[in-house]
Amino acid sequence: MAVVWVLLTIYMGLVLTCLLDIVTRKRIMAFKLAWILLVILLPFIGMAGYCIFCLCTAEYSLLSQLVVKSQSGKKVVK
Numbered sequence: 001m002a003v004v005w006v007l008l009t010i011y012m013g014l015v016l017t018c019l020l021d022i023v024t025r026k027r028i029m030a031f032k033l034a035w036i037l038l039v040i041l042l043p044f045i046g047m048a049g050y051c052i053f054c055l056c057t058a059e060y061s062l063l064s065q066l067v068v069k070s071q072s073g074k075k076v077v078k
Contacts, residue, residue, distance in 0.1 A: 015039065018047050
């Protein structure tokens with residue numbers, strides 16, 4: 001029974017983190033409302049979809065700073 005409570009606590013933490021991320025992003029209100037409803041009504045699909053969406057729209061400036069081109073033209077990590 002303790003394992004169930006631990007898993008439930010972790011799951012609720014993930015849902016709250018996802019909802020807070022949705023609310024704090026600079027998007028139009030309809031966009032936020034759609035994601036919030038999706039996460040609340042279909043939590044697994046909503047969170048998975050939101051994670052994929054965030055990865056697709058992420059700003060990769062940090063990664064571009066970490067990766068430089070060598071003299072041979074290949075990308076290498078600093």
